[in-house]
Amino acid sequence: MIALKQSPLSNIGVWKQWKSDGLLSAKQALIEHYLPLVDYVVGRLLIGLPKTVSRDDLSSYGIMGLIDAIEKFDYERGLQFETYASWRIRGAIIDGLRQGDWVPRSVREKAKKIEDAYQKLEQHYLRSVTDAEISAYLEVSEKEFQQMLQEISITTVCSFDDPIKEEDSETRLSLMVDEKAKNPEYKVNEFFLKESLAKAIDKLTEKERTVVSLFYYEELSLSEIAEVMSLSPSRISQLHSKAVLRLRGSLGRWKNQLLQQ
Numbered sequence: 001m002i003a004l005k006q007s008p009l010s011n012i013g014v015w016k017q018w019k020s021d022g023l024l025s026a027k028q029a030l031i032e033h034y035l036p037l038v039d040y041v042v043g044r045l046l047i048g049l050p051k052t053v054s055r056d057d058l059s060s061y062g063i064m065g066l067i068d069a070i071e072k073f074d075y076e077r078g079l080q081f082e083t084y085a086s087w088r089i090r091g092a093i094i095d096g097l098r099q100g101d102w103v104p105r106s107v108r109e110k111a112k113k114i115e116d117a118y119q120k121l122e123q124h125y126l127r128s129v130t131d132a133e134i135s136a137y138l139e140v141s142e143k144e145f146q147q148m149l150q151e152i153s154i155t156t157v158c159s160f161d162d163p164i165k166e167e168d169s170e171t172r173l174s175l176m177v178d179e180k181a182k183n184p185e186y187k188v189n190e191f192f193l194k195e196s197l198a199k200a201i202d203k204l205t206e207k208e209r210t211v212v213s214l215f216y217y218e219e220l221s222l223s224e225i226a227e228v229m230s231l232s233p234s235r236i237s238q239l240h241s242k243a244v245l246r247l248r249g250s251l252g253r254w255k256n257q258l259l260q261q
Contacts (some may be wrong), residue, residue, distance in 0.1 A: 003240065014026050014029055015030070016075075018070075022195075027070060031066060031067060033219065034070070034085060035063070035066070037085050039059070041090050041196075042055060042059055044221065045058060045093055054138045058093050061095070062199045063091035065093065066088070068088055069084060069086075072088075084218055110148050112149065114138070114149075114245050114246045117134050118134065119249035120137075122249065122250075149241045150241075166192060197251070201249070204243050207239050210225075211225055211229075211243060212243050
């Protein structure tokens with residue numbers, strides 16, 4: 001059995017055995033070595049998902065993503081495999097979830113309504129709007145609004161992989177992918193996208209910014225964030241959902257501005 005060492009540089013020989021020599025035992029060694037990546041990604045994606053979603057199912061999707069990453073990765077380019085594989089694993093899991101139609105249409109519709117509300121009200125007031133203002137706009141009580149957020153929390157895990165509009169094939173994440181690096185217009189648009197996101201993050205409430213920072217930058221789970229902030233996991237989930245919906249609204253406004261140019 002081929003064994004991989006902790007240092008990525010020491011594993012180049014194993015990558016060569018698989019990529020250049022086609023040694024299946026080398027491929028198996030790579031899969032076994034990087035399996036913890038699947039557990040890590042699954043653990044983060046499980047936050048907020050319905051209890052009916054099985055960890056085993058997610059792991060199965062993730063392993064397929066890992067195998068795909070190992071088959072397509074070019075180790076000679078000197079890139080970080082863990083980063084590349086994590087996105088492949090995450091994408092495979094999300095594709096598997098979508099094929100299973102795990103989010104009810106009614107929940108998706110609620111998420112879209114709230115996103116549109118944030119987009120329109122914050123564009124109108126030029127500031128972060130309150131829960132009371134959103135509730136009034138949606139013609140629901142604040143308690144009903146909080147319940148909607150709780151239901152929607154299961155959708156925010158895939159939010160940036162969703163289409164910008166239902167009829168579009170372009171996703172929010174695709175706006176951040178540099179497919180036209182030599183195109184000056186793309187560079188300008190990329191700059192304004194980043195600027196728009198930075199401004200949107202600044203407009204989040206202090207608690208929402210903290211959740212975003214701890215979840216996406218410090219890579220804590222929502223349960224860990226709940227302990228840090230001395231709040232319940234359900235409250236953290238609501239704050240995360242609101243933050244994501246606000247940012248989605250900002251990306252929608254940015255897209256609309258581009259279309260009007």
